[in-house]
Amino acid sequence: MSLTQTNGTSTVHKATTRMRLNQETGTVMLVGHLPHLSRLVSRLFALQADHMLVRFQMGGVVKLERDVAGHWVRCWMFTPELLSC
Numbered sequence: 001m002s003l004t005q006t007n008g009t010s011t012v013h014k015a016t017t018r019m020r021l022n023q024e025t026g027t028v029m030l031v032g033h034l035p036h037l038s039r040l041v042s043r044l045f046a047l048q049a050d051h052m053l054v055r056f057q058m059g060g061v062v063k064l065e066r067d068v069a070g071h072w073v074r075c076w077m078f079t080p081e082l083l084s085c
Contacts, residue, residue: 017040018040018043018044021040021044022044034056034058035056037054037056038052038053038054038055038056039052041053041054041062041064041074042054044064044072045072053074054074054077057079057080058080059079059080059083060077060078060079060080061077061078062074062076062077062078063075063076063077
């Protein structure tokens, strides 16, 4: 997947991003803002965008992987509080 910068607000772009991610076989890192990342994670899990599977906080990180059937699995999640000294 090539490096892409977008505002991610159009319906067409959201569907295209989700489709590209579902077809991706390599490692991908997404960086974005709230609430777009929470909505994208929900859509990857085939949920409605307003069903917040992951409630991101500013500075939060979540790792998703695919299982052998190709379904997305949440592996771990860090919040800023967990990473502070």
